[in-house]
Amino acid sequence: MTDYKLYINGEFRESSDGRTFNAINPYDRTVLAVLPLASLNDVRDAISSARHAFDSGVWSNKSREERSVIIKQIADKVKENSAYLQELLIRESGSTFKKAKDDLYLTYRAASTFAKYALENLDEKLDISKQGVSENILVREPVGVVSAIIPWNFPLQMAMWKIAPALAAGCTIVLKPAPETSVTALELAKLIDQTDLPKGVLNVITGDAEAGEEMVTNPMVDKVSFTGSTEVGRKVMKLASSNLKKITLELGGKSSSIILDDADLDLAVDGSAYACYFHMGQCCVAGSRLITTDKIHDEVIDRLKTKLSKMKIGNPMEKDTDIGPLVSESQLKRVLNYIELGKKEGAELVFGGSVPEGFTGYFVEPTLFTNVTNVMRIAQEEIFGPVLSVMKAKDENDAIRLANATQYGLAGGIWSRDREKALNLARKLRAGTVWINEWHLLNDRAPFGGYKQSGIGRELGIEGLKEYTELKHIHIDEILDRKKKFWYNVTVPEE
Numbered sequence: 001m002t003d004y005k006l007y008i009n010g011e012f013r014e015s016s017d018g019r020t021f022n023a024i025n026p027y028d029r030t031v032l033a034v035l036p037l038a039s040l041n042d043v044r045d046a047i048s049s050a051r052h053a054f055d056s057g058v059w060s061n062k063s064r065e066e067r068s069v070i071i072k073q074i075a076d077k078v079k080e081n082s083a084y085l086q087e088l089l090i091r092e093s094g095s096t097f098k099k100a101k102d103d104l105y106l107t108y109r110a111a112s113t114f115a116k117y118a119l120e121n122l123d124e125k126l127d128i129s130k131q132g133v134s135e136n137i138l139v140r141e142p143v144g145v146v147s148a149i150i151p152w153n154f155p156l157q158m159a160m161w162k163i164a165p166a167l168a169a170g171c172t173i174v175l176k177p178a179p180e181t182s183v184t185a186l187e188l189a190k191l192i193d194q195t196d197l198p199k200g201v202l203n204v205i206t207g208d209a210e211a212g213e214e215m216v217t218n219p220m221v222d223k224v225s226f227t228g229s230t231e232v233g234r235k236v237m238k239l240a241s242s243n244l245k246k247i248t249l250e251l252g253g254k255s256s257s258i259i260l261d262d263a264d265l266d267l268a269v270d271g272s273a274y275a276c277y278f279h280m281g282q283c284c285v286a287g288s289r290l291i292t293t294d295k296i297h298d299e300v301i302d303r304l305k306t307k308l309s310k311m312k313i314g315n316p317m318e319k320d321t322d323i324g325p326l327v328s329e330s331q332l333k334r335v336l337n338y339i340e341l342g343k344k345e346g347a348e349l350v351f352g353g354s355v356p357e358g359f360t361g362y363f364v365e366p367t368l369f370t371n372v373t374n375v376m377r378i379a380q381e382e383i384f385g386p387v388l389s390v391m392k393a394k395d396e397n398d399a400i401r402l403a404n405a406t407q408y409g410l411a412g413g414i415w416s417r418d419r420e421k422a423l424n425l426a427r428k429l430r431a432g433t434v435w436i437n438e439w440h441l442l443n444d445r446a447p448f449g450g451y452k453q454s455g456i457g458r459e460l461g462i463e464g465l466k467e468y469t470e471l472k473h474i475h476i477d478e479i480l481d482r483k484k485k486f487w488y489n490v491t492v493p494e495e
């Protein structure tokens with residue numbers, strides 16, 4: 001068990017009141033590490049260190065090239081240490097070997113992408129030739145001190161989706177990982193400490209909702225960038241409104257995978273299973289609703305059952321494991337409660353639904369419900385586990401209507417051989433990301449975020465970078481003769 005400490009102002013230190021919490025390995029319920037629980041004083045120290053670093057200009061006054069070099073150093077540190085981080089990630093979160101490998105690669109890739117974006121000059125000159133003799137410049141400036149709060153499902157990737165663009169924009173940061181996955185966040189802090197990033201620019205504190213609420217309300221913070229559940233997101237928005245902080249919210253989802261009659265069923269069924277069961281369904285973009293027409297419904301279900309029966313439930317350290325444990329006991333209880341609820345609501349359980357035998361960790365079988373209707377809670381609420389709800393649609397338009405009839409709008413997908421038809425339907429889906437014949441694939445240059453109650457704002461891409469900036473308009477007037485000024489003629493009588 002390594003000794004972990006809070007990372008504040010470039011130093012590693014204990015929690016000021018000595019409180020700790022345990023990181024549990026979800027595969028065997030053993031204690032993986034003892035972590036410091038940040039006190040309110042620690043959170044305030046971290047925020048004031050980020051404030052001081054920002055106001056001193058030690059980071060924001062660096063050239064774009066200098067910032068880019070340091071963000072690339074961070075990317076390289078992640079790459080050099082990816083085998084070690086990957087193993088820890090599996091131990092702390094139950095991520096399968098394959099998923100943890102993805103997480104590490106995408107963490108590295110996000111840092112590399114924003115190292116490149118850091119070089120871009122986002123300022124613009126407006127063409128106002130018809131409006132007189134003046135110059136209008138739009139300047140993008142760093143928004144300031146950022147509170148970054150992240151969930152446990154893709155901990156390193158989510159951390160880098162916030163750290164890298166915030167640094168590229170010139171901001172300073174306090175990062176709080178979820179308690180379940182704080183080990184890798186503090187390991188990341190150790191690696192970043194070895195780069196040339198000036199002290200105080202990044203601070204990492206481990207704590208619970210109390211620490212999170214201080215990060216959201218503290219007047220020294222300019223922006224809150226939150227990723228987590230819609231429920232907590234609503235609370236964060238309310239709290240951040242007390243001093244009108246800028247916010248980005250990346251929240252929950254209940255995304256629909258729509259298989260059209262003309263789809264390649266080998267691809268569509270494999271893809272829909274991947275959409276839902278990857279990382280045991282603990283993905284914000286999980287395709288946890290499957291919509292088909294009557295015509296192909298039974299064949300899709302038969303194929304899905306065959307696919308699920310071949311999935312290997314097991315030790316997440318083994319390379320061929322498809323289904324590992326859920327992240328925590330509370331997550332296991334939540335998923336089992338939803339499975340019971342689905343049965344009570346009248347859905348038909350056609351695969352899984354139980355805790356598999358022979359494991360001590362938080363395992364649940366991949367689970368499939370048919371005869372689900374859109375009013376059922378298992379069709380509407382984010383279960384965040386390996387549970388797929390299948391619904392029937394009358395036709396393509398009905399499929400889109402069903403897919404859009406949720407409070408969420410994070411993602412969706414269409415499986416079809418007809419490119420134009422699929423594209424046309426994709427435009428009708430009210431979601432931030434729509435895949436056609438694909439799922440889970442994200443591009444760091446394409447913005448990611450939610451419609452409706454799946455969020456506010458975007459991460460990734462230039463749009464994601466701009467979320468960490470303020471926009472200033474500078475007007476330079478070429479007319480220096482006071483009497484020729486418009487305001488002079490309006491407000492001062494002619495002599």
Ligand code: NAD
Nearest residue numbers: 150151152177178209212213228229232250251252253284
């Ligand atoms: P969560 O909302 O419970 O917690 C997220 C983070 O918020 C954690 O760090 C937690 O400690 C902190 N927190 C909890 N209460 C808080 C409060 N009152 N004030 C401030 N911070 C508080 O979510 P989770 O269980 O860690 O993660 C799962 C959720 O995250 C799912 O809903 C999933 O869809 C969502 N998610 C969304 C995206 C996205 O990009 N849209 C990505 C990953 C996960």
